[in-house]
Amino acid sequence: LDKIGARLSTLDKDQADYIGVPQDGPFKPDHYRY
Secondary structure (H helix, E strand, O other): OHHHOOOOOOOOHHHHHHHOOOOOOOOOOHHHOO
16 A cells, blocks of 8 residues: 555544444444345
């Protein structure tokens, strides 16, 4: 990722609350799984 200048960050509590997922995952709601 350094080669293309991308950075990974962790999901913080405010972001997790906003999108309605646990901070540690899973990041998709149950109805979205296959």
